[in-house]
Amino acid sequence: MSNPNRETSSPKPKISYLTLASVVAAISVIAIHTNGCFWTFSTDHYWFTANILECVFYFAVDVFFMITGSTLLDFFDKYTLREYFSKRIKKTVIPFVAWTLIGILYRVVLAKTLLWTDVTPRFVFDGLTKFNIVNLYWFFGPLFCVYLSIPLFAAVPKEKRSFIYSYVAIASLVLNVLIPFVNGVFELNIACPLSVSVGSSYLLYICVGYLLSHNEINVKARIVSYILAIAGLLTHMIGTYKLSISAGQINGLYKGYVNIPCFFYAVGIFIAIRYLSSYIKNELFWKIVNFVGGVYVSNVPDAVVLFGLDHQVYSHKYIFALLSARSTDTNRDTHYLDIVGIKKDSGDQAYCAVSR
Secondary structure, three states, X not given: OOOOOOOOOOOOOOOOHHHHHHHHHHHHHHHHHOOHHHHOOOOOHHHHHHHHHHHHOOOHHHHHHHHXXXXXXXXXXXXXXXXXXXXXXHHHHHHHHHHHHHHHHHHXXXXXXXXXXXXXXXXXXXXXXXXXXXXXXXXXXXXXXXXXXXXXXXXXXXXXXXXXXXXHHHHHHHHHHHHHHXXXXXXXXXXXXXXXXXXXXXXXXXXXXXXXXXXXXXXXXXXXXXXXHHHHXXXXXXXXXXXXXXXXXXXXXXXXXXXXXXXXXXXXXXXXXXXXXXXXXXXXXXXXHHHHHXXXXXXXXXXXXXXXXXXXXXXXXXXXXXXXXXXXXXXXXXXXXXXXXXXXXXXXXXXXXXXX
């Protein structure tokens, strides 16, 4: 007979698939940053490998914004508009300003790429408004625009959100993304003066993120999304490779976070994480995900602050992209290593070096 007075432990809260998505996206961002040799175009084999890595991990930014849409568009259920902006300022604006100023100190004191005489009030102001003092911080521009827009989207009544957000997402995808993409690929040169500003740029992804996380997606739709994701990845990968080889430089026709290849790829990744994560029963795996998600990316996409911190602290070091193939072209290796400031013995072969 059970003792009614015996204490029973409450069930552990289920870790959201969004935590897993944030961890996967964070790791992908790190992978992209350690694959910087992609942007030094070459016909050598290392660039072929770098292009594959670049495309495989390219979905991260879009997934971050989809997570933002899925978590913040209901903020009125939890706190007021004033509290919303207070949280955003504490978690992103203040760290952004602080680490930008630290970035200036780093460039003056350690990197020696900036003189104190260059650090004028106008220079600091331009750096904070153009997000260009630390290269990684370009992300804060779109992020702040999304944060400013979210209260407007959140004000839509819940019973109308699926319809309104679907309209914004479809209209924006067709007019802002699909038509320009088709024009570029087939060189149609067809003018389309119509666009949907309310869903421009990354605002598209906050609508898509909300829809994908708040509505059940049937099996057939999931399969279609996976097929489109694979098609988007291959289009991005093969298209970039062929056009770049032909042009002798990196061709960005198939690149872009708000572009058709990456859109379908990122959507497929998001859906896959949502539904396939339920099949992972290993408790240790979820403990690790919860730990990493709590420590490193507890507020996605505010994790960019930490990526910036990591960049500031370690940008004077250079790491080797071990996933890139060894090159037998020692002249190319020596040239690239000289660019990033590493000297190697003449008898050694080098991996593709990248600067963080």
